[in-house]
Amino acid sequence: MHFFITLIMIIPKEPKLTVEQLSAVTAIVEEYDCKLQAIVGHHRSVYAVLGEERKTVMVNRILGLDFIDRFDAVDSPFKLMDSSSELAHHKIVLGNHIVGEGPFVIAGHCTIDPKNPNLFIESAHAVKEAGAKAIRGGVWKPRTMPYSFQGDDASVKILMEARSQTGLPVDTEVMDEHQLRIAVEAGVDILQVGARNALNYSLLKSIGQMTQNKKIAVLLKRSMGMGPINEFIAAAEYIAAAGNPDIMLCPRGTNPTMDGYRNYPDESITPLLKEKTWAPVIVDPCHSVGRAKYVPSAALAAIAYGADGVIIESHLDPQRGIGDDPKQSIKPAILKQLITDIEAIWAIKNRTVPVEN
Ligand code: PEP
Ligand code: MN
Numbered sequence: 242m243h244f245f246i247t248l249i250m251i252i253p254k255e256p257k258l259t260v261e262q263l264s265a266v267t268a269i270v271e272e273y274d275c276k277l278q279a280i281v282g283h284h285r286s287v288y289a290v291l292g293e294e295r296k297t298v299m300v301n302r303i304l305g306l307d308f309i310d311r312f313d314a315v316d317s318p319f320k321l322m323d324s325s326s327e328l329a330h331h332k333i334v335l336g337n338h339i340v341g342e343g344p345f346v347i348a349g350h351c352t353i354d355p356k357n358p359n360l361f362i363e364s365a366h367a368v369k370e371a372g373a374k375a376i377r378g379g380v381w382k383p384r385t386m387p388y389s390f391q392g393d394d395a396s397v398k399i400l401m402e403a404r405s406q407t408g409l410p411v412d413t414e415v416m417d418e419h420q421l422r423i424a425v426e427a428g429v430d431i432l433q434v435g436a437r438n439a440l441n442y443s444l445l446k447s448i449g450q451m452t453q454n455k456k457i458a459v460l461l462k463r464s465m466g467m468g469p470i471n472e473f474i475a476a477a478e479y480i481a482a483a484g485n486p487d488i489m490l491c492p493r494g495t496n497p498t499m500d501g502y503r504n505y506p507d508e509s510i511t512p513l514l515k516e517k518t519w520a521p522v523i524v525d526p527c528h529s530v531g532r533a534k535y536v537p538s539a540a541l542a543a544i545a546y547g548a549d550g551v552i553i554e555s556h557l558d559p560q561r562g563i564g565d566d567p568k569q570s571i572k573p574a575i576l577k578q579l580i581t582d583i584e585a586i587w588a589i590k591n592r593t594v595p596v597e598n
Contacts, residue, residue: 249290250280250313251303257286262308273299321481322474322488322518329519333458333487335430336410338374340458340489340521344583345550347412347431347460347523348373348576349403352382352564353396364557365403367573372580375431376403377412377552381420382564383437390563394420397427404430412460412552418447425451431458436493436528439464439476449483458487460523460552465496465504474518489521490514491552492543494529503531503569508543521549527569533559536571537579544586551583 251266258266263279266288270277275292290299303309317323333340348368353361365376378400381392397413404411410430415421416438424432432452438444439462448459459480463473477488492511494504506529511522524546526539540551556562556570571579 249292249300250315251288251290252310252312253286253288254308254310256284257281258288258308262306263288265306266303266309269299269302275299318471319474319478319518321486322478322520324515324517324519326519328481328486331486331519333489333521334456335375335458336408340523341549344544344580344587345375345521345523346373346576346580346583347375347377347550347552348555348573349377349412350379350556350562350564351527351554351566351570352379352390352392352562353399354563355393355396355399357561358399358402360557360561361399362403362406364555364573365407365409367557368555368576369407369409371555371573371577373409373553373555373576374550375410375412376400376407377433377554378403379564380413380424381416383414383416383435384564394423397423397429400429401427404428415444415448417444421447421451425455425457429457431460431489433460433491434462434476434480436462436465439467439473442476442479445476445479446483449480449485452487453484455485456487457485458489459485460489460491462491462493462525462528463495463507463510465494467495470510470513470517474514474520477518477520489523489549490518491523491525492529493525494531502529502535504529506530506539506542508539508546508548511543511546511548515547522547523550523552524548525552527552527554527565527571531565531569533569533571533575536569537575537582540579541582541586544583545590547590553579 267277273296275290278289380396412431414433414435492507499505508524524543530539554570555576556566559566559570
């Protein structure tokens, strides 16, 4: 699958092409398997050629027509993830949910405790009851210290048990090919690429290759050090170019932190992402603010900014949790209220007439 987005704009000498001129240009363009699209302005029309790649001969033939003034070429660096790519209308389906149609809430433990599988399963039922559409649970964990609990292959079974009991898709982070293989074979629905690995291009390529045509989605976190938005979209492009375009972008806070929060909250990049790419945006407010009490406001802000959903750490008894759960997991009762509020904001957001400029 290789699409190359080169947008060639043809500008006629007169304000618009006549019917005969239009059919002459269309005939040339179609010979090269491209399409011509008129962009009709008040005073002037221009004509976009959408095609697989720049065809020098085609362009020269069009420029040779005496009613054509010039052309401008616009290349997007994102052949697949660009909002004007052939995938612009691509939809990601997870469980019964089409991402983008109604808020998509992923919730569950930061980390699965393999010594206490029932607690994870009970939390999974509770977050489903609260309205979550998918379950998260960390099988393997990126930890700052090598002595902290690193996760356990055995927890995949617990995650998949939660899947079969709740009927909801499940999400877990993979950090290397060993974990990737286990997760894919087990049937995990959403593979999370964590903030620490969002720039690990070898891993991104392996994920794209190994999940091709398997109906597995990828939740790509924004790395804490990522500045330019294009760097984030380029990471997604790696996965798509390797074979899997089912990618959701996940802002999760960046460094340096905002004093008092775990990271610098970045849900506000959502509208910018949505302008550049068609990929759904699922914000992670927990890792961004890092404290349970701040999570609901940050989640609502994300939806107000136009996010397609949020991923939330939620635990029946956060104090008995491991990993991040004691500090930033919200209880399912809070999650339930939050999802009600998210739906209210979603409804307001979707009736708001977008303001230009
Ligand atoms: C997580 O989701 O638990 C996690 C480790 O996230 P991040 O990669 O954003 O730090
Ligand atoms: Mn976590």
